[in-house]
Amino acid sequence: MDTSRYDILVGVDGSASARRAADWAIAEARRHTGSSLTLVLINDDPARESYARQAVAEIAARCGEAQPSLEVGHEVAEGHPIEELVRRSSTADLLVLGSRGHGPVADALLGSVSVGVARRTSCPLVVIRGEETEQRGEVVVGVDDSVRSEAALEFGFTCARNRAAELLVLRAMARHPQARQARSGREAPSERVEHDLAKRLERWGAWFPNVTARRIDVDKHPVTALLEISRGADLVVVGRRGGGGFGGLMLGSVARGVLHRASCPVAMVPESGDQE
Structure with a gap:
């Protein structure tokens, strides 16, 4: 192309x-x-x-x-x-x-x-999606612990740069109550994920130095979190699939919930070679 x-x-x-x-x-x-x-x-x-x-x-x-x-x-x-x-x-x-x-x-x-x-x-x-409104200056990108989030992150950073908007990087992980209480001497998987995400955001931030990116972590189902944050956003960006918190986003009622209930336009970003 x-x-x-x-x-x-x-x-x-x-x-x-x-x-x-x-x-x-x-x-x-x-x-x-x-x-x-x-x-x-x-x-x-x-x-x-x-x-x-x-x-x-x-x-x-x-x-x-x-x-x-x-x-x-x-x-x-x-x-x-x-x-x-x-x-x-x-x-x-x-x-x-x-x-x-x-x-x-x-x-x-x-x-x-x-x-x-x-x-x-x-x-x-x-x-x-949503009603016609004035630009709010916020682009949201949903991420998980999967490398498949990289395409969505690139698209989100690009959209934020082109709009001179703030980028909100949303990581939503609905944890089981018992999992929140579990503690051990070893590093928990969630801590490793957080560390990896921080490194990924640092790398993308270096490539897009003019974009202000703010990370938001919430303990909610991803679709619930996306729908809530979409009320104040210009655009919500998600990857087509995910291996963690956004896993199965493009399947069944979850996909329909995002596409049909978000309060702003929704961008679905495929990975390279990710066609079904």
């Missing part, structure tokens, strides 16, 4: 949620040199063709008016929404989706599609 470009792909329909996704993508494009924006509406019913073309053209015109210097492309594509968006994600740097839709092609952006795409996308996926 051409590193001098930053290609943003937005899945749209004719809904207000899709327009918000496009607006968010425009703001993100302004933060990257060499950005391009492609709007795609996946249509699986020939009877909807006229509506689909009109809907995507209207959103493209809106984007062009908002950012005249931005390269904006748009098209209607045939196929299954999940399969087509996953396929196109392999040539994009970022994929953006609204959280809900309406109208003849609303099914293309329903929650089940967002979850399906999140499981398999090749590039980071942002699902636009």
Whole structure:
């Protein structure tokens, strides 16, 4: 992929949620040199063709008016929404989706599609959640004791730098009551994890010296902690999978809880070679 470009792909329909996704993508494009924006509406019913073309053209015109210097492309594509968006994600740097839709092609952006795409996308996926608000100056990244958190950390540090925002590094580990009371002469696994995380954050901080990163440790279920902290954030970033506290984040009700209940946009970041 051409590193001098930053290609943003937005899945749209004719809904207000899709327009918000496009607006968010425009703001993100302004933060990257060499950005391009492609709007795609996946249509699986020939009877909807006229509506689909009109809907995507209207959103493209809106984007062009908002950012005249931005390269904006748009098209209607045939196929299954999940399969087509996953396929196109392999040539994009970022994929953006609204959280809900309406109208003849609303099914293309329903929650089940967002979850399906999140499981398999090749590039980071942002699902636009919450109400439109002024920027709060905080980006949150959820981490665990897994090296899979590294991609999420890099994405989180990059987003915080580009927004001149503070980065909140959230580590949520719901411990069993008996485990909290256990003590021994040897270093506990949790202490080793904390030490490793501190070293990782020190390394990322050296690579992003202009980013203020603040670590937050909470004794809660990861999804509960993410939902709470999302109320005051501009963006929540999580890795697609994890080996510890965020393990299984992209499975079943946990993934749906984050994608459908967060109070701000959510970024799901895959590891390299992590497609299912």
